[in-house]
Amino acid sequence: MLKRATSTATRRVRVALATAVATVATLFVVPSPAAEAFPVEAFAFGGNSHASMTRAMLTRAVLDYFGISNPSVATRRAIDDIAAANEAVDGDQVSSAKHFDGENFSGGKALIQTHFSNVVTLLLIGNPSGARLSFGAALHTIQDFYAHSNWVELGIRSPTRALWTTDAIGTIAGPREATCNGSTLLTTKLTSGYYGGEDRTPQIASKCRHGGPTDFSAGFGGINKDFSDTLLSPHATFHAEAARQATAGSRLFLDDINFSVGQFFTEELLAV
Numbered sequence: 001m002l003k004r005a006t007s008t009a010t011r012r013v014r015v016a017l018a019t020a021v022a023t024v025a026t027l028f029v030v031p032s033p034a035a036e037a038f039p040v041e042a043f044a045f046g047g048n049s050h051a052s053m054t055r056a057m058l059t060r061a062v063l064d065y066f067g068i069s070n071p072s073v074a075t076r077r078a079i080d081d082i083a084a085a086n087e088a089v090d091g092d093q094v095s096s097a098k099h100f101d102g103e104n105f106s107g108g109k110a111l112i113q114t115h116f117s118n119v120v121t122l123l124l125i126g127n128p129s130g131a132r133l134s135f136g137a138a139l140h141t142i143q144d145f146y147a148h149s150n151w152v153e154l155g156i157r158s159p160t161r162a163l164w165t166t167d168a169i170g171t172i173a174g175p176r177e178a179t180c181n182g183s184t185l186l187t188t189k190l191t192s193g194y195y196g197g198e199d200r201t202p203q204i205a206s207k208c209r210h211g212g213p214t215d216f217s218a219g220f221g222g223i224n225k226d227f228s229d230t231l232l233s234p235h236a237t238f239h240a241e242a243a244r245q246a247t248a249g250s251r252l253f254l255d256d257i258n259f260s261v262g263q264f265f266t267e268e269l270l271a272v
Contacts, residue, residue: 048243050090051083054139057250058082058270065258066272078132078271085136086143094199098137100145100192101210102200105172108145112138112164112253119257123265131269135257138164142253143246147225148210149192150185152238152245159249161256180208182221183234193223211235 058079062068071079089098097107115138122131142163146152151160151170162169173179173189180186180193186206193210194202196217209215211222211234225242227233258266266272 048247050086050140050143053143053243053247054083054086054136054250055079057247057254061251061254062270062272065263065266068272072271074271078128078269081129081132082136082139085133086140089137089140093195093197096195096198096200098141098144099195099198100141100148101198102194102202103173103175103192103207104200105149105169105190105192108141109163109169112141115141116164116253116257116260119269120260123261123268126268128265128268128271135254135269138253139250142249146242146246146249148223149190150179150187150208150223151190152225152241153185153223153235154188154190157241157245159245159252161252163249164253164256175203178204178206180206180221180223182219183211183223184221185223191223 059071062071062075068075092098095107096102096104097111100108115134118134119131119138122128122134145163146159154170160169161167170190173187173191177189178186179189179191185191185208191208193208193215194200194217195210196215201217205219209217209219209222210224212224212226212232215222215224222234224233225235225238228236228239230236233239254266257269261269
């Protein structure tokens, strides 16, 4: 989930945090360790980064699929490669599809479907390393769906396979339908926040922003749930549920890959 991990985004967040802390410090005494409150590994979902969620999900899958509670060095390396491919998606802060931003649900879904097909094909032709790259990238976009859309706010309590199947994701707000007033949602249809600098811009002012210190789009507020702190995520109160569904949705994707290729090729994917 991050909203943009590691390099560029992490620098942006650090600058924004430094500015916020400096402002607050004029009114309160702020302990110096506060600057280290958030992980530097990646950053969507605060303590539950894209990488940590991915590693936890895959480690559990290795136990569930193969009965292995202590993965081998090779398996841990494969898991790390998948987690790194996940984080690498945040190197692209222009594509709304990769992050399910700007109500680009069709673009995000098409991307995940392409990754699904690529993972299956690469495994079947004996290229598990390439499959891990595509698999990790798909997980990032899946995880961002729950952090950047209003899926959780709509009261839905389970992840969806519709992100890569032919099923409809839901009823999506139209480009000229009002969806937000600041951080307040105005719609019961599916929407997601627009992020400054990406390839989609809102047609009307009453669309949701992504929000947070790295979003320089017009307006105020936002609906992202990347972090559990309201300084970074306007909808931080929904963070835990978004992270839970992001992890569960990632497992559904793996389960469907496993169903498509069979256990032998899943073993190849995870280097079991």
